[in-house]
Amino acid sequence: MDLDSRIFVAGHRGLVGAAIVRHLAAEGFAHVITRTRAELDLTDQAAVEVFFSEVRPDHVFLAAARVGGIHANSTWPAEFLRDNLAIQTNVIDSAFRNGTRRLAFLGSSCIYPKLAEQPIREDALLTGPLEPTNEWYAIAKIAGLKLCQAHRLQYGHESVIAMPTNLYGPGDNFHPETSHVVPGLIRRFHEAKLAGARSVTIWGTGMPLREFLHADDLADALVFLMRQPECGELTNVGSGEEVSIAELARTVARVVGFDGELVFDATKPDGTPRKLLDSSRLRASGWKPRRSLEEGLAETYRWFVESRQGPEAT
Numbered sequence: 001m002d003l004d005s006r007i008f009v010a011g012h013r014g015l016v017g018a019a020i021v022r023h024l025a026a027e028g029f030a031h032v033i034t035r036t037r038a039e040l041d042l043t044d045q046a047a048v049e050v051f052f053s054e055v056r057p058d059h060v061f062l063a064a065a066r067v068g069g070i071h072a073n074s075t076w077p078a079e080f081l082r083d084n085l086a087i088q089t090n091v092i093d094s095a096f097r098n099g100t101r102r103l104a105f106l107g108s109s110c111i112y113p114k115l116a117e118q119p120i121r122e123d124a125l126l127t128g129p130l131e132p133t134n135e136w137y138a139i140a141k142i143a144g145l146k147l148c149q150a151h152r153l154q155y156g157h158e159s160v161i162a163m164p165t166n167l168y169g170p171g172d173n174f175h176p177e178t179s180h181v182v183p184g185l186i187r188r189f190h191e192a193k194l195a196g197a198r199s200v201t202i203w204g205t206g207m208p209l210r211e212f213l214h215a216d217d218l219a220d221a222l223v224f225l226m227r228q229p230e231c232g233e234l235t236n237v238g239s240g241e242e243v244s245i246a247e248l249a250r251t252v253a254r255v256v257g258f259d260g261e262l263v264f265d266a267t268k269p270d271g272t273p274r275k276l277l278d279s280s281r282l283r284a285s286g287w288k289p290r291r292s293l294e295e296g297l298a299e300t301y302r303w304f305v306e307s308r309q310g311p312e313a314t
Helices: 015-027 045-055 070-075 077-097 132-155 181-195 215-226 245-256 280-284 293-306
Strands: 006-010 031-033 059-062 102-106 158-164 166-168 199-203 209-214 234-237 242-244 261-265
Touching (some): 006 015, 015 215, 045 077, 059 077, 070 077, 077 102, 077 132, 102 215, 132 158, 166 181, 166 215, 181 199, 199 245, 209 245, 215 234, 234 280, 242 245, 245 261, 245 293
Parallel strands (some): 006 031, 006 059, 059 102, 158 234, 166 209, 199 261
């Protein structure tokens, strides 16, 4: 992948897609191609085929997907399965048939069994039942990575298949009802600071352990993997560092500047006690994240404030 390559980033407005675009621009890639959903509906097979036949990108980063939390997965299971299968199939197939050299497929750690041994290795895939609350999304992602592997097996078409851990960063979803834990805590502590609140209540005991990775570090890992001479293996992408929810909350409070009390409501569910990816395969290749958790949180908070995503936002 050289600086003159034509690179299509599908899903460039999302958390990961935007990070990939930033990374490519910083490295000096001259021909980064993007399309909004209004310009190109990736669920439309004919439209995707026309796009690829006309543009003929050399490389593709497939970061587009229909995403959502537990409520969305439970409410629209058919759409989650249908739309993600369509997006993946259309892009992967058209990329192959129109001369794309290499495609990066972005998955999710939810593809692994609910009770997978920790840290979760790549070979845990399909060894047990999925977590029911997001199985529709997970099944679609498993089908996508298997399609990439099938294309490599049958046609020799190369793909990078990356499974990231929990992500955060600039451009994340900070909605008070639908955000994930990191942006949710950032917004809550920010609002509490502005309101002069004495305490913030957090669901659960604070004891569960989680792993987090900045989206820009994921973008760096994806470009690193695209440049490797061999690809095709499923590769976990994580920070390798665990943090308790309590420690995460204290770090976010410190970054935001909230000095009130943190109250943990043990009557609320904790979720899975531990979720950590084994990213030793990627580390052995020579890659490691550039940001510490606190550095990444501070960068994300600056973006949040500068983008006016505070209490006035909806």
